[in-house]
Amino acid sequence: MTKGSQLTLYAANQSHRKLHKTVVEWVLEEIAKVGIHGATVTEVSEGIDAHGKYHAARFFELVDQPVAVMVAGPDPQIEMLLANLNAGGVRLFFTRCPVEFEVLGEPDDQHQAEVKP
Incomplete structure (x- = not known):
């Protein structure tokens, strides 16, 4: 098992932008830049941002839907x-917990070679 941390970043809503991208797209790019392969984006129905402002997904206002990236x-x-995220200047609330993790199964290239006819 590999030891490390689980990080969950909370974006206030999907309309916030950084470098002509949504904050979530920017965060995912930053995750890839440091060599982490895999993240989960969860759209949340309601939340309170780092400034204490309430956000909620409404039928006509999905851009205000809070998002969490784990x-x-x-x-x-x-x-x-x-x-890198701190240097980017975007205000994000996050949590960090110690975890043990590992990848199950065979690497994709081996699996694909086996299923070819």
């Missing part, structure tokens, strides 16, 4: 990710 990785990569 990622796990080795601590050096998580530290680099946090530093």
Whole structure:
């Protein structure tokens, strides 16, 4: 098992932008830049942002829907990710917990080779 951290970042809503991208797209790019392969984006029905403002997904206002991005990785990569996100200047609330993690199954390239006719 690999030890590291699970990081959950909370974006106030999907309409916030950074470098002509949504904040979520920008966060996912930053995750990839530090070499972490995999993250989960969860759309949340309601939430309160880092400024204390209430946000909710409504039928006509889905751009105000809160989003959470969860990622796990080795601590050096998580530290680099946090530093990069902080340098980006976007205000994000996050939680961090110690975890053990591993990947199950065979690598994709081996699996694909086996299923070819």
